[in-house]
Amino acid sequence: MAYAHSFRITLSNNKTEREGLAYLLDREPEWYLPDAKGRKNILDVFGLDRKFRRAFDLVWVKGRKRLQGEECVVTSTDAVVFIELKTTKKRLLNNPYGFFFGATKNELDFAEKLVDRFAFCFACLHADCRSHKLLNLAELKPLIKTQRIQYQINLADR
DSSP: OHHHHHHHHHHHHHHHHHHHHHHHHHHOTTEEOOOHHHHHHHHHHHTOOGGGGGSOSEEEETTOOOOTTOOOOOOOSTTEEEEEEEEEOSOOTTTTTTOOOOOOHHHHHHHHHHGGGEEEEEEEOOTTSOEEEEEOHHHHGGGOOOOOOOOOOOOOOO
């Protein structure tokens, strides 16, 4: 029972994230959605460990507008910001206030390492108040009301 409920929540969250990506890519022409190869390339250009390949969703290349179907190829670190997307369908009239989200240790480590080259993007998809807000880790920390550590553990199959 718990597994089925958890699975439904995961599917719903994945759908919401896809909607968030579509919403942002429609509104932010300098933002790119890199594929797996593109993620590795970007990390290599920055000289960063590939363990961070899942610590970001989008890349903002300031001053370069994305063309239809264009792949995200980065050759310089000058104008790049890594973006980790957090989405909700909750009615948030003052986004990001009231946002509830999860973040991995890897995402937080990456944010701390990159400082102003990393931002969390809080996307509210509620029909009454669609919006998005970028915050780097230093801007986010004073807004945190509560936080807790949760370990997610997979046991071996038999």
